[in-house]
Structures are given as structure tokens and as C-alpha cells.
Amino acid sequence: MEESLISTSDLEPISNNYEQIKALFKKKHPEAEAVLAQAFEKTVSQIIHELNAKKNTSDNLRAEISQAKCKLWGMCGEKICAYIKTIDAGASKVLLEILNQQQKILKENSGSNEAMQALEEELTKTKQEMDQILIAAETLENTARSLREENAKLKDRVNGTPEDLEAQMQQLQEENEKYLQKIISLSKEKAESCLSKETSGGSYATPKATREKTRENKKSISRTNSGSTIKDLTLKQLKEFIEEIYTSKEKFDQKCIETHQAKETMEEYMYSYLNQKYGLKSLIQDWISAIVKAVEKYEPEDPDVLLFAKILRHQIEENYRKVFQEVRKTSLQLLKIHLKNKFPYMQEKAVKELLNTKTEGELEEEEWKSIVTYMYNQADSEYLQSLLTEHAERNLTRASKIQGKTTLSYTNFVNLLLEFQVTGHDQLLEPFREKFLMIDTDNQGILITKQFSELLAVLDILEENERLIKFVDPFDTGKITFSDCVSTLLSHQMEYKGNFVSIIYKLYSEKH
Structure with missing residues (x-):
């Protein structure tokens, strides 16, 4: 017999009842016992088989089980009617009619229950679809609002007066003439630069050659004072430059590793990068001045510029920008979740x-x-939530006030997280920077091997000198940048108050 979906507790009363019916038959018709036993087994087996067949196809298995139990009890009813018929045919007929009517009512109720369940499922499905439609409608409304705003801006631009457009054209022409004259006046110098590249046997400059040429240009630039007006870079232009120089320096650092040469600080490399890009001292000077001016202007309001400024000043290591990338990535993932x-x-x-x-x-x-x-963690989370709430309430839009919602733009949210990160890391490195500047007195962001050993002595870990020098300067270039120092010492663990921490964290803990 197949495994039954009907519980034993439900089958036992049916079996007991059927045994009582068999006992009644046995008194008057002993020969009927075997026939009744066989009929019971066959009927139970058939009903269980039918029920199992519906297990994976039925939409309402519970109702199917109830119907199966009704059939089994109906079988008992039919047999007792058969017994009563041997005694009183009229009574048997009445009882059989009662049982048939009960079965009919049960079937009607079963159908009603199935209909109710189907209706409930349909309502649930409809509710889910309505939720999705409402969200989609909100999305479309926001998109439409953005398009309307953009359309209004375009109309404003198109509706500008002819005088405004003419003035803009005149300004552009003057700027073009100015740069054309500059290009003509410097063409000879550019040609000589190109010839020198061809004479050297190739257009690609090695890190060492680039570094030497950069030093020459940097000295020359520092003596140059063109007196020209410094160009204004927009925040977008500055951030594009920052991203370009990050990408370029990664490749340059990799080339230094492959050729076993010393790396440059970000400040040094900025001159190298501009030298490779423009080649003309006057253009390099213009760009350096413009970048410095833009950094000073935008670092109070943009965390990416703030980080770049601190990297330039040897206050934070270059690799920390990867933390920014991770914060952005994680924020997006968590919002999606x-x-x-x-x-x-x-x-x-x-x-x-x-x-x-x-x-x-x-x-x-x-x-x-x-x-x-x-x-x-909990402490940082509570602080940030307080900071974000304060910022959100300070910048509530009129619509948000009406709706009673405290909202915050996603851009501002991420920027506040990044600002929190860079500020916290800056504070962590502050005690170490003080030690570093005791050795790097001219604040160039570079130590020679001897100075690095002196730094380790100041940090009271001179016993690690040989191992750390091999780690921070594996090719024995004799030049170690601030960024490499920080990265190395952050990874160097030591025991402090029962825990293993970096020497940089130890310095911070001792000061605070």
C-alpha cells in the first residue's frame, strides 16, 4: 500500500468502525467477513492512490484529503446500510438517503471553499501587481519631473537674447585668438621637444627619464611668473583631471615595479603627468596654477577633492581612494538590498x-x-545617523515639509559618508605624520633608506628595520614615499594592550 497522506489518527477510527460493521455481519452471515475485509483493503488502497496522484497537481490538497476521508466514512455508511437492509429494507433506504444528501452537501461546501481560496489568491496577486504599478508610477512621475526641469533649462538657453549670444561668441573668438598666438609662439619649442624625443630613440619615456625631465621643468616652473590670469576650472573639470591622474599614476607605478625603479609621490607625478601631456613649460605652469586654485576652492565642499588635496600634501596615502570606491559600491548594494x-x-x-x-x-x-x-559599528552608526538627520532637516524641500518626510539626496548622503571616512582617517594618521615630519623636515613626502631607519627608531621599532625595508623598498631604490610608509606600517601588526594592532593605530590610541 502506498504511503498515505491521511494521518493514522484519521484512519484508525474508520478502521475501528469498519471492524464493528464486520462483527455485525459475522453474527448473521459468517461467510461475508472475508469479502468485507477484501473490499475495505481495496477501497482504502484505491482512495490513497488517487490522493497521491493529485499531490503534485492539485491546487487545494487539503480539500482533496478531506474528500478522501469523506469517501472512507461513506464506505462505512454504505456497509452499515447493507447490514440494516438484511433486517429492515425500509430503514436501510432512509439511512442511505441521509448519507447521500450529506455527501452532496460536503461536495458543495468543498467547491465553495476552493472558490474562496482561488478568490483570495487572486486578490493577493492583484495587490502585488498594484504595489508594482504604484512604484512604477512614482518612477515615471520622477522621470517626468526631471524632463520638465531639463526642458525648462533648454528653453531658457534658447530664449537668450541675441545680444547675450553675440557676447558669448565674441568671448570665444578672443579666447581662440589668444591660444592661437600662444601656440604659434611656442611652436619652435615644441618642435625641438619632438626632435629630442626622436633622437633619444623612442617616444616612450622611462620612469627615470620622466622623473629627471620633470625635476628640470618643476625648477623652471617655480622660477616662472607669467603674470597671466589663472584659469578657473569647474568642479567637473577638476574631478575629471583627478580621475585621469589616478589612472595614469597606477600605470606608472606598475611600470616602476616592473623596471625596479622608485615610485613618485602624487605631487611629483602631477608634474610628470602634465609634462607628458603638454610638454610646454608655460602650459604646465598654467595647469598647475589652475589645479591648485581649483583644489583650494572645492576641497571644503567635495570629499573627492579633499582626499586628492590630502594626498598631494602627504597627509593621506594614495591607496585610500580605494576605500572611497568601496564605500560607493557598498552603499549602492545595500540600497538595492x-x-x-x-x-x-x-x-x-x-x-x-x-x-x-x-x-x-x-x-x-x-x-x-x-x-x-x-x-x-554602533558608535559610528549613531553618530552618522545624527549627522545625516541634521543635514537632511537643514535642507528639507518644501514638498518634503508638506509630506512630513525627512529626505536626503543620494549624492549628499554618499558625500557625507566619504567626508566622514577621510576625516576619520586623517585623524588616525595625524600622530604618525608628526613623527614622519620629524625626519622629512622639508615635507617632500620622501625618505631615503637611512631616514626610514631613523623613522623606525623614532617609532621604537628599529628591530624591524631590515624586514620592513625589504617590504617597503624591495628593489633597493633608496627612495620611500609617504604613501608606501603608511601602507607598510598599517599592515605591520604589533601587540598592544592584549591585541594586535598597527603601529599607526598604537600611536593614535596613545595620543587619544
Whole structure:
């Protein structure tokens, strides 16, 4: 017999009842016992087989089980009717009619229950679809709003007066003439530079050659004072330059490793990069001045510029920008997870659209609190939530005030996290920088091997001198940058108050 979906506790009363019916038959018709036993086994086996067949196809297995139990009890009813018929045919007929009517009513109720369940499922499905439609509508509304704003801006530009357009054209012509004259006046110098490259046997400059030429240009630039007006870079232009120089320096550092040459600081490499890009001292000077001016202007308001400024000044190591990348990546991932948990039935495409809307617009309080809670420990999380709430309330839009919501733009949210990161790391490195500047007195961000040993002595870890020098300067170049010092000493663990921490963390803990 197949494994039954009907529990033993349900089958036992049926079996006991059937045994009593068999006992009644046995008194008057002993020969009927074997027939009744065989009929019981066959009927039970058939009903269980039918029920198992419906196990994977039925939409309402519970109702199927109930019907199966009704059939088994109905079998008992039919047999007792058969027994009563041997005594009183009329009574048997009445009882059989009662049983048939009960079966009919049970079937009707079963159908009604199935209909109710189907209706409930349909309502649930409809509710889920409505939720998705509402989210999609909100997304479309935000998109439409953005398009309307962009359209208004375009109209303003198109509706500018002819006088304004003429003035802009005149300004552009003057700038073009100015740069044309500069190019003509410097063409000879550029030609000589190109000839010198050809004479040297190739267009690619090695790190060493680039470094020497950069030093010459840097000295020359420092003596040059053109007196010209420093150009103004927009924040976008500055950040594009920063990203370009990061990418270029990564390749340059890799080349230094391959050729076993010393790396440069970011400050040094900026001159190298501009020298390779422009080649003309006057243009390099213009760009250096413009970059310095833009960095000073934008570092108070943009964390990426702030980090670049601190790297240039040898205050934070270059690799820390990878932390920025990780913060951005993690924030986005956590926001997506939050949205998926909030709308579990939303399709992936709709989730992506909603995610884009959020990253280009506003986060609700529950959203940015969820991200911060997962990203940081309790103390940092509480501090950041307080900081973010204060910022959000200070910059509430009129619409948010009306709706009673505390929202925060995603861009501002991420920038506040990055600012928190760079500020905290800057504070962590401060005690170490003080020790470093005791050796690097001219603040060039570079130590020679002897000076690095002196630094280790100041840090009271001179016994690690040989091992750390091999780690920080594996090719024995004799030149060690501030960034390499920090990266090496952050990875060097030592025991402090029962824990293993870096010497940099130890210095910070002792000071605070």
C-alpha cells in the first residue's frame, strides 16, 4: 500500500468502525467477513492512490484529503446500510438517503471553499501587481519631473537674447585668438621637444627619464611668473583631471615595479603627468596654477577633492581612494538590498529603475538609516545617523515639509559618508605624520633608506628595520614615499594592550 497522506489518527477510527460493521455481519452471515475485509483493503488502497496522484497537481490538497476521508466514512455508511437492509429494507433506504444528501452537501461546501481560496489568491496577486504599478508610477512621475526641469533649462538657453549670444561668441573668438598666438609662439619649442624625443630613440619615456625631465621643468616652473590670469576650472573639470591622474599614476607605478625603479609621490607625478601631456613649460605652469586654485576652492565642499588635496600634501596615502570606491559600491548594494526587501515581489527590471531613481534623487530616512546601520559599528552608526538627520532637516524641500518626510539626496548622503571616512582617517594618521615630519623636515613626502631607519627608531621599532625595508623598498631604490610608509606600517601588526594592532593605530590610541 502506498504511503498515505491521511494521518493514522484519521484512519484508525474508520478502521475501528469498519471492524464493528464486520462483527455485525459475522453474527448473521459468517461467510461475508472475508469479502468485507477484501473490499475495505481495496477501497482504502484505491482512495490513497488517487490522493497521491493529485499531490503534485492539485491546487487545494487539503480539500482533496478531506474528500478522501469523506469517501472512507461513506464506505462505512454504505456497509452499515447493507447490514440494516438484511433486517429492515425500509430503514436501510432512509439511512442511505441521509448519507447521500450529506455527501452532496460536503461536495458543495468543498467547491465553495476552493472558490474562496482561488478568490483570495487572486486578490493577493492583484495587490502585488498594484504595489508594482504604484512604484512604477512614482518612477515615471520622477522621470517626468526631471524632463520638465531639463526642458525648462533648454528653453531658457534658447530664449537668450541675441545680444547675450553675440557676447558669448565674441568671448570665444578672443579666447581662440589668444591660444592661437600662444601656440604659434611656442611652436619652435615644441618642435625641438619632438626632435629630442626622436633622437633619444623612442617616444616612450622611462620612469627615470620622466622623473629627471620633470625635476628640470618643476625648477623652471617655480622660477616662472607669467603674470597671466589663472584659469578657473569647474568642479567637473577638476574631478575629471583627478580621475585621469589616478589612472595614469597606477600605470606608472606598475611600470616602476616592473623596471625596479622608485615610485613618485602624487605631487611629483602631477608634474610628470602634465609634462607628458603638454610638454610646454608655460602650459604646465598654467595647469598647475589652475589645479591648485581649483583644489583650494572645492576641497571644503567635495570629499573627492579633499582626499586628492590630502594626498598631494602627504597627509593621506594614495591607496585610500580605494576605500572611497568601496564605500560607493557598498552603499549602492545595500540600497538595492533594502529595496528588494521592501518590495519582495517587484521584478528585477523595476528594482533597477527604482534604484536609479533613488540614486539620482532622494533617499527616505528609513533607507539611509538602513545603509548606515549595516556599514558601520554602533558608535559610528549613531553618530552618522545624527549627522545625516541634521543635514537632511537643514535642507528639507518644501514638498518634503508638506509630506512630513525627512529626505536626503543620494549624492549628499554618499558625500557625507566619504567626508566622514577621510576625516576619520586623517585623524588616525595625524600622530604618525608628526613623527614622519620629524625626519622629512622639508615635507617632500620622501625618505631615503637611512631616514626610514631613523623613522623606525623614532617609532621604537628599529628591530624591524631590515624586514620592513625589504617590504617597503624591495628593489633597493633608496627612495620611500609617504604613501608606501603608511601602507607598510598599517599592515605591520604589533601587540598592544592584549591585541594586535598597527603601529599607526598604537600611536593614535596613545595620543587619544
